[in-house]
Amino acid sequence: MGKSFLLRALAEVSGGLYVSAVAEEGVIAARRRFAADIARYAGIGPELFADADWESLLTTALDLTARQGRGLLVIDELPYWMAHSPQIPGLLQLLYDRSQAGQGPGGRVLICGSAMSVMNELLSGTKALRGRAAIDLRLRPFDLPTTAEHWGIVDPAAAFRVHAILGGSPGYRNLANVSPPQSVAELEGWAAATVLDARQALYSGSEAEYLLREDPRFTGSALHYAIINAVANGATSPAKIGALLEQSRSAMGRPIEALVSAGYLRYESDPLWERRPVISVVDPIVRFHNLITVPQRDLVETGRSAEAWRRSRPTFVSRVLGPHFEECARAWLRAHPRLSGDASQVTATVVNDRTGQAKHEIDVVAFDKRSGRAVIGLIGEAKATVVKRGTADLDRLENMKELLTRQGHDTSRSTLAIFSMEGFHADLLAAAGRRDDVLLVDLPTLFGQGGPAGG
Incomplete structure (x- = not known):
């Protein structure tokens, strides 16, 4: 979605401090990396903070940024820190309350993360930060006009098909190694050189697994992978998902709710008749992977991507373009x-x-x-x-x-x-x-x- 790009730019323009957690990094290494970022920001040697604990590091960072007038501390990918240091939200609560009482540094803190299941819970229930956040912002994918502008595609027909394959997430643009298609006729060559080329970054052997790796709560969960794949292949209710996976309907409830909360699945209700909601996949690229890439994997992995695209074209029109056009029509009307x-x-x-x-x-x-x-x-x-x-x-x-x-x-x-x-x-x-x-x-x-x- 480009969150880190925007946060770095925000920190730079406001004279703030940007720090980013690193996946699978231990607590000692994480604190030392944070200390080095603080020292670099202050223009001093890192040895002064080398062995500081989390509370001291956060206090120092807030104090330094507050002195900049529009002080801003940005903590990116916070869930990676919380994996080994779950006390951090509580420490932020403590520092916030001290600041409100005039007993600590002021300033502003902006925390961010890709793990939606973790971020969604930070401000819920009895969590430490509940009631202390001024804004809770989720970056949404680009709409159709913004996607076309971002990719530099003038032809609406070509831009719509790219949006149907990849959705509006801007980060996929940097993974494409060829120029974007400027017509429907060019789409076949573009798809064969990107999403259907096993050597390229846009190709994925298991897109659901790749996306779930961003969220520590789903890492290694074969059941969650299987549920997403079942929905992408047309299962729209817990009963249908359970039948495909040979599981009871009741066993599907909690993992489906977790995937909805994390933003991987969505409930699309029919409030006109108040029927049970239909479950669908949020990311178009997951739908494309399951309906197009997986059935043609043998052709793709043997270098026959153009043939794979030709064979899958009827499925692409009926099961990818059709549902996606309906979704875009409803989104346009809401706007x-x-x-x-x-x-x-x-x-x-x-x-x-x-x-x-x-x-x-x-x-x-x-x-x-x-x-x-x-x-x-x-x-x-x-x-x-x-x-x-x-x-x-x-x-x-x-x-x-x-x-x-x-x-x-x-x-x-x-x-x-x-x-x-x-x-x-x-x-x-x-x-x-x-x-x-x-x-x-x-x-x-x-x-x-x-x-x-x-x-």
Whole structure:
């Protein structure tokens, strides 16, 4: 995500002290490294702090940075220190309380870590730092326009496919050894030279295991690896995950909750009907790894990456591009709330048609719940197919609107929206232009290149 890059820059511009913990480093080595950073910051020899304990080191660092006026102490990758020195949050609490009482140095402390399971708990319950943090910030992946700018990709179609493979994490850009694709035609060569080249850093034999290594609480946990892989392959509930792993549903509860808390899995609820939430993988690269890389591993590892990509193209379109386009459509609508009547919730849902004994999936629905009844601001479809969308899609949305009305929801002001990766036929554009309740959103619009069509 670029956390360390931003923190170093912040410390530099504010005259602060930046220190970073090191994985698998013992307590003595860690304190000596911290002492050396303090000495370098103060412009003195490290021998003065060589044998200091944690409390003395933290006090000295705060005192020195506070003298800089806008004093700032940045501690990066704190969970690595906590692995061998769990008392550090308590010491920070002690120093904070002393400062508030005027009995110790002031200044500011910014702590950071990649292990979300550890960072999430620092301010929870009865933990030492609860109530003492001014801000709790989680860096999010880049959205579509920022990803395209970061990679230097002008073509929305190419940029969207890169985003579908790697997501919006900016750090992957530095791992690519070839220029980014500037068209869909160039994507095949780019993928074969990066994510499907066993010699390259973007290729991973087990992406879930690689990501979990960043979190000390999951290191070596084969069950957690297996759960992520099961979800990436389509298991969306504890029962389905347990069935794939030959485990009981009840045995899945705690490890799934831990992975959700750590940011590796997410619950996507359907609050329209208050059904049980669907479990999905947060990182697109994990989905790509399980659906594309693993099935084609023999071809990839024998140097036939181009063939691996050709064979996996149908899966890429249906199981990677399709779900990712739906997610991006919902994210875009959340960023433009006025288009859905300022609805408070945007999600996907399934509507039961009892008359026809069928279930209908709705890719995008925006609504407010009022006294058990939904006031629906928008009903939409998001299609990543290779064909343009036409009036048949609008007719289907009309049917979904009528069905929701029969089931007691307020659709009197609902907008009908069609999100299309390949654009729209002329008849649909003409029909939308004659109405004030239709919204057409293409791929360039998702990238901020123009606005939606429709009345």
